[in-house]
Amino acid sequence: MSTNNKVLEVKDLKTYFFTDAGVVKAVDGISFDLKFGETLGIVGETGSGKSVTALSILRLIPHPHGRIVAGKIIFDNKDILKLNLKTLQSYRGNRISMIFQDPMTSLNPVYTIGNQIIESLVIHQKLDKKSAVKEALKLLEMVGIAEAKRRLSSYPHEFSGGMRQRVMIAMAIANAPDILIADEPTTALDVTIQAQILELINELKYKTNSSIILITHDLGVVAKYARRVIVMYAGKMVEFSTVDNIYYKPMHPYTMGLMNSITRLDKSKKEKLKPIEGSPPSLIDLPEGCTFKSRCIYGKEKCSRRFPPLIEVEKEHFVACFRVKEIRKEGIKQAVE
């Protein structure tokens, strides 16, 4: 099979939420693959479906409202969506693990840190208590927690936000997972702490030989750590390419707008931001056609008929836009000026 260097393949994934107000198409037909050892970035704004994508991979979508209605998630030559619960459990936290956004709420306040790390070691590696404690100590030291021995018997509330996130990371890498999904791992943290945590995740990636899916709304974070980037908008992938293409040669109007909207430390005050007009659409009763159309300066009539397919415009550069040809020409023209 050609999937040799692919650790994960997501095919036409659709995750919907069935609410009283209507069907929310949180993730609406996305496909991508994760290559061995790479860091894949998923960026998008609130409600673009990036977190739901992450949760879908581990089938953690809250019942009964949410449901994965279609698609395949191929891992280890098996479709995760078809696994029985027992096999799935043996994957979760073991071969695929997750770092959640909010370290304040994702640790259990009534168990010690040690208990929580040991749990997954005992379940997945079948270690006895003593060697699990030893292993947990090693993990805590690995993620840079001082006085690890004493800290094992501390409770989450005794830690600062950054330290809690370190604990979360220790838990996530405990079983040297094949895939580490980091869902906004640093959003709740201050910048100086954010830098520590991101460096840590990146270092550990090499130690544990993991591939990473890094989900964030911060385009700066992705620029540094990701090799390829998916840009999501209203539940759909609008662009997917290498990090350099996304930043230097964006082709989807949304990605272009996003790049013009960011305040940059290295830009002076005189350079005015060029925001995207309007705001993201409600995911309930999305209009036919391209979801970005109402905010798009390139929008044409045909854009309202259906959502444009994601097409490989150049090698490794996928764009979902009917007008990509014209935009490419114009983009080059702008670059010349």
Place this chain on the structure above:
Amino acid sequence: MDNNILLEVKNLKKYYSLRSGFLFQGNTGVVKAVDGINFFIRVGETFGLVGESGCGKSTAVRVILRLTSPTGGSVIYKGRNIFEFDKREMFNTRREMQIIFQDPYASLSPRMTIGDIISEPLEIHRVGDRKSRMKKVKELLSIVGLNPEHINRYPHEFSGGQRQRVGVARALALTPKLLLCDEPVSALDVSVQAQILNLLADLQKEFNLTYLFIAHDLSVVKHISDRIGVMYLGKLFEVANSEDLYKKPLHPYTMGLLSAIPIPDPALERKRKRIVLKGDVPSPINPPTGCSFHPRCPNAQDICRKEEPQLKNYSKEESEHLAACFFAGKPI
């Protein structure tokens, strides 16, 4: 003294005392949320205050508006100390000092229409009659880029960015001179954040507004501010023009902060060497002795543990560049 100074903050302090116990309550300590900060803002200028959570920037805003009482120091507005004002005078002064809050979901009453929300300050200050107020509200709505016909809608009918526009319109209603913006864009998505930042910049030009702009995101603060103050544990560590602060930071904390912020430019990021500051911000209840940054500072010497450095001017040019560090400018 510069005649153009609109607001001057002098040695401003706000301490909170900690109590413990139920029956025999006693003071067990103080949190020095704001501990003697000094800065000034010129007319038409944007002064940015930046710092991580718990550094005291929001408390500073609240004290400057007298929304909470100060522990010490003074706030000189147009040459007079507002802490000496009586109720009446303060009420009148507040017309000129308005605030935009961080969370556009929490700062607008869900039971009021946006028309009522924006006209409330006008009513409180008895400006015009109902009809002229409504006219003014419609004007304000179009100034901030909302449809005046939506005057009777409720906040929940708007998106985050639109709500923040309502917040801006409310702050503008009394034609203030000084706007205190407390993290006005932190709750918004990037594409919408840029809209609000542009709006604030346009309004500043149009109405000659003066801004005190607070955020934890240095790239946002740098984008909008003329001068920036960097806060850490209730103190100002560095004050400079935004370009100077970015190009030649003097305080090691500022250096670390700048280096920690990722720049959305892959090639640049790959080359950039990152200084990662170790450790966490210490607890403000028991701050370190001497310079409060010394436990995290790679340049710390004995003197830093014993004595507290004061803000000093290191600029040879006209514009000041203040830093509170014994080894200011020494690379880390």
